[in-house]
Amino acid sequence: MRRARIRTAACVTALTAAALAATAPAAGTGTGPTPTPTAPRIRWGDCPQKPVPAGMRCATLSVPLDHEHPGKGTTRVALARIPATGPARGRLGSLLLNYGGPGAPGIASLAADPVLFAKLGERYDLVAFDPRGVGLSEPVSCGGVQEADPGTAPGDPAAQLAALRAEVRQCERHSGRVLPYIGTVHVARDLDLVRQALGDRKLNYLGFSYGTRLGAVYAALFPQHTGRMVLDGVDTLTEPLTEQALASARGQQRALDNFLTWCAHQEHCVYGTNTRTAREKVTALVARLDEHPLTGTGGAPFTGDDAVLAIGSALYAKTSWPDLAAALARAERDADPAGLEGLLEPPATAPAGTPSKVPADNAEAALTAVNCADDPDRSEEKADPASIAREIDGLGEQFRQASEIFGPRQLMTVLSCYGRPAGSDFTRRIDHPGAPRMLLVGTRGDPATPYEWTEETARRLGSAVIVDYKGDGHTGYSSSACVRGYADGFLTDGRLPAGTRACPAGE
Template identity: 85%
Template sequence: MRRARIRTAACATALAAALTAAAPAAGTAPAPATGTAQGIRWGDCPEKPVPAGMRCATLDVPLDHEHPAGGTTRIALAKLPASAPARGRLGSLLLNYGGPGAPGIAYLAADPALFAELNERYDLIAFDPRGVGLSDPVSCGGVQAAGSGPAPGDPAAQLAALRAEVRRCERHSGRVLQYIGTVHVARDMDAIRRALGEEKLNYLGFSYGTRLGAVYAALYPKNTGRMVLDGVDSLADSLTEQALASARGQQRALDHFLTWCAHRQGCVYGTNTRTAKEKVNALVARLDEHPMTGSGGTPFTGDEAVLAIGSALYYTAYWPDLAAALGQAEREDDPAGLEGFLAPAEPSAPAGTPSKVPADNAEAALIAVNCADDPDRGEEKADPVSIAREIGSLSERFRAVSEIFGPRQLMTVLACYGRPAGTDFIRRIDHPGAPRMLLVGTRGDPATPYEWTEETARRLGSAVIVDHKGDGHTGYPSSACVRGYVDGFLTDGRLPAGTRACPAGE
């Protein structure tokens, strides 16, 4: 799912690395995927465990679809064959779990039961996007630049540290780092469609995967089949507006959590939700000044607390544990419960099993993709004065949105400073002529605010919205009502007329 856990600009920016050829020139329309469809030879999966019947393969695609003679990169695929094809097999359904940087194969292997009904008639196809997971993964050597915290250090020193990390990314990643971005992956998806022998691409994407689906529909409207986008990402917002919307969404989710907590016996913040919000803000400020002692004697700061709270807000099933963790921190000065939310979000290999995926791959891919999709910050703006000016002009605006999430999200606006401007193709998507599709937005989503669902629906011009009134990130995993609409559309082509609502808890 979309990860809102970038620590600072220093951590984020340098991971963009050498994006000199990462996206089409601004103002130009991407060329279609090239080459002929090739068959896929399915075999055993390289990393275990996997569900019974899962098969894996690789597909070579051009590094640059506009210049296919310039080399290839390898895309890792997995398939769960339809379990009840006699009911009427519908072909293949491509899945994307978001990120950017989420390894689709590992996620499908971890929880195939979520899509059991769809899997009866569809072959479920997962893939690791280029640069991610088993698909020629990018890395920055596991090193993060200095400067964590809610405010940047000296801008000149920070910019130098970011550029140094760019060079580390170049050293630890192959040529694929230069060709990362949503437009490239959308072209890869059409190559996957052709290799599978499908006339149309049927697709279910979550979080960032919704941006990927929308770009595919804009590039290949005639090849788009039944498409569902859940937890809808923005197509139009600048990196600054995205960061503001994310901070606003996180604060809204925290407010919902505190209201929920206030109605539970033993909530550490009592029954007054206004003062509860103030107490959470005070906890973070206190940890910024005087960190608690975390596991292994390491300091647990306000930055870690904000990351932990933000992670816990993704799913309402985590809320009881978050309430207990906050109580432990407030009453016992012990951050152990909050630390539990800082574990890696991605599925990992079993203990003792070596993985081919670098430990920092998800974060490296996250920033590389986001910067390839951002046309605003070119090399000519990469100077300390510009950094200081932007932070100074935006800091109060971000803090007004959220006292704790705003300052951290502000740092993400620097993520692409000094890198070549990315493509503007995504921002120019407007009524691409794709078939009608289904969009799911959740009102209390901390990562992809509901406003983005409405905005993207307007830009696609062919979308029906399911308005999920609940909390948490995306609707399909937690709402039977949402699953009913999604599964009905994907299996039977049923698409409601106009917006439909799914109440919270249903």
């Protein structure tokens, strides 16, 4: 499945901000938000992972496993806080941070790079959390490498469905009781208990990528408790998984084209100065590696799928483009994949300093589990080989037209939820022009969350303000001082301009 995330000093990560009319039904079987029990105060102590920044303290908060049926017991949400550094009289309470994913651990991300939020940290206590099922919050796992590989087309739909169902059984065996309750609606309700436990009247929030989906759901469930909210890397509220995957393929191709245009103006670009032929040559490299893989580290084959993952990863941040150019040159000239391998995230290692109780595959297991919990279109009830065959046969050409490189891989992600329980349609029903005012940031060259989705969400909200960042990469806060100026100004002083504001690339 598509992973969207913000990158700081460590790899960390969409999908949108919004609010629902008070009369709209909440997720689940009820007709409104489930009453939220009063949360206890948090008792802060030492953090279980090392090292952590000076002053950072950690805690856990017990929350209902199932908010609609509290009698089922509780689960734990892990929290971390860095107290505000400014004078006490200027403090504004807590600012909740979500780095995206779904599946990115907030605590490890804040520990890796708190400096990015130093200005906000003068007036806010910076609070990060690992959502249920992630990191230190009763992490889910599928026991290792996923059995159903979404990166290659199935030759036999029945065999592919069997592999998907086998993966689900693995996840159930290794994840425990939290797996059926891992969706975004449950996490949003957890957040309101966190808000209460922190002693804040309203939730002030900065969310990136998937964190914008979480912000949307929170604002929908608890509009009266929604404070200042900034959402960066905004995804669609309404499009089904197929449309999301198509848009992602187009966004990745657009980002690759931007990279190749940049490369053409650099000395020694392996593809020369013609961007059209450069695109053809990258496509040919991927096809060649699919047919004749190179020998990678430890003798493992390095395939076209590996190359696509490496290229896509480097497109998330423009600072990675020189490394991508060098890696492609090494692969083309020397038949050496080492540079591209270096762009890949290690597939089965936990973040440095993470306690050993966090499974190595937790991020990937949580990514799929949350996205499927939020997808109402595909489930075990709708799964049969004919459905899979229709998906592949009916959509193949569309995805190839979107991107010869990224399209086929994105197409396979639409199968991921077959074999799992039916997901919620709550996010798609978020549509409320009277939502609390909030700031949305869209990046023109974003490979994961296309700028069009920022505009679409703003139209649905009616009261959202857009910052239009003309740069490249996924999200704008970490790469643009201009974007940070608008976001920090709103969060600290409540300044929110009308209409759309532009931030030039590189500023």
